[in-house]
Amino acid sequence: MEPMTKTPATRPTATRADVARHAGVSSAVVSYVVNNGPRPVAPATRERVLAAIAALGYRPNAAARALRLGSAEMIGLVIPDNRNPFINELAHAVEVAAAARGHVMVLANSDGSAAIEEAQLRNLAARQVDGLLLISVGATVDPAALASLEVPVVLLDRGSGTEGFGSVGTDLYAGAVAGVEHLLGHGHQNIGLAIGVASDGRLDGRERGFRDALAAASLPPGPVVRAAFTRDGGYRAGRQLLAGGRPTAVFASSDMQAVGMLHAFHEAGVRVPDDIAVVSFDGSPEAEFCWPPLTTLAQPVAAMAEAAVDALLGGPSAEPRHHAFDAQLVIRRSCGCA
Numbered sequence: 343m344e345p346m347t348k349t350p351a352t353r354p355t356a357t358r359a360d361v362a363r364h365a366g367v368s369s370a371v372v373s374y375v376v377n378n379g380p381r382p383v384a385p386a387t388r389e390r391v392l393a394a395i396a397a398l399g400y401r402p403n404a405a406a407r408a409l410r411l412g413s414a415e416m417i418g419l420v421i422p423d424n425r426n427p428f429i430n431e432l433a434h435a436v437e438v439a440a441a442a443r444g445h446v447m448v449l450a451n452s453d454g455s456a457a458i459e460e461a462q463l464r465n466l467a468a469r470q471v472d473g474l475l476l477i478s479v480g481a482t483v484d485p486a487a488l489a490s491l492e493v494p495v496v497l498l499d500r501g502s503g504t505e506g507f508g509s510v511g512t513d514l515y516a517g518a519v520a521g522v523e524h525l526l527g528h529g530h531q532n533i534g535l536a537i538g539v540a541s542d543g544r545l546d547g548r549e550r551g552f553r554d555a556l557a558a559a560s561l562p563p564g565p566v567v568r569a570a571f572t573r574d575g576g577y578r579a580g581r582q583l584l585a586g587g588r589p590t591a592v593f594a595s596s597d598m599q600a601v602g603m604l605h606a607f608h609e610a611g612v613r614v615p616d617d618i619a620v621v622s623f624d625g626s627p628e629a630e631f632c633w634p635p636l637t638t639l640a641q642p643v644a645a646m647a648e649a650a651v652d653a654l655l656g657g658p659s660a661e662p663r664h665h666a667f668d669a670q671l672v673i674r675r676s677c678g679c680a
Contacts, residue, residue: 576602
């Protein structure tokens with residue numbers, strides 16, 4: 343006869359009442375501590391409750407809480423690629439802003455695919471999030487498709503508004519004008535552009551600003567190279583600019599493109615800013631720590647994230663509108679400033 347094996351005893355799940363007995367308080371006080379309200383709890387009592395929670399391994403039932411409150415206290419954020427430092431920084435700022443409002447953020451990547459983006463949105467909506475923030479892969483979105491999700495949606499990192507939806511972004515046009523005017527102030531008259539490819543064929547606000555700033559100075563646009571908003575895209579753009587009548591300065595539509603261009607220029611023995619000056623757009627952390635450090639139009643990431651979360655959680659009475667922020671010119675060495 344085979345010996346009987348002893349099955350380890352399973353520790354019973356602690357309840358709120360167990361925590362209350364262990365801490366010597368009422369169940370209501372435990373609820374106030376766990377939910378941070380609605381009534382205040384004395385610091386000493388709060389410490390006893392937290393110690394009891396830790397000792398008993400108590401875990402509040404999130405599903406039950408969601409049913410009771412009518413809210414999952416959770417928002418979804420769909421982004422094109424969290425390997426992009428600017429997008430990653432913006433996502434982190436959204437998480438911080440959501441946490442400050444008592445919500446958890448769930449992140450999903452679309453990997454630059456419109457089809458995956460739609461699937462991620464529907465997946466998060468099916469999980470009953472309180473709302474969705476979307477940094478779309480496309481220059482335009484389908485309002486009917488977003489409305490069919492049946493949850494609030496706010497568009498983030500948008501250059502312009504979409505009727506029926508709240509949106510948050512930076513004034514790309516004004517930022518590009520400021521960047522090009524700064525290069526003009528250094529005496530450059532042959533200024534090129536590295537810009538991403540618009541999915542709908544329309545000119546990006548940064549390209550319009552680039553062209554209009556040069557036209558206002560009675561100058562023709564320099565060479566325009568279209569490349570992905572990535573380091574590799576910038577590297578390829580840099581090689582093209584060097585091969586086709588090199589400009590004396592270039593405005594890059596993203597920091598990642600500019601970082602790639604710096605690598606291409608260095609390989610070719612072209613000095614920045616002595617031989618070619620560079621101004622970029624975004625204000626990501628890499629702009630400060632590459633060499634030379636990039637002069638860039640910095641987007642106000644924290645303010646954008648807070649505005650987006652506020653628009654999403656403002657309730658049904660919140661009127662959808664587009665909130666456009668100004669980019670700030672951060673001067674470093676790549677433009678020729680000492």
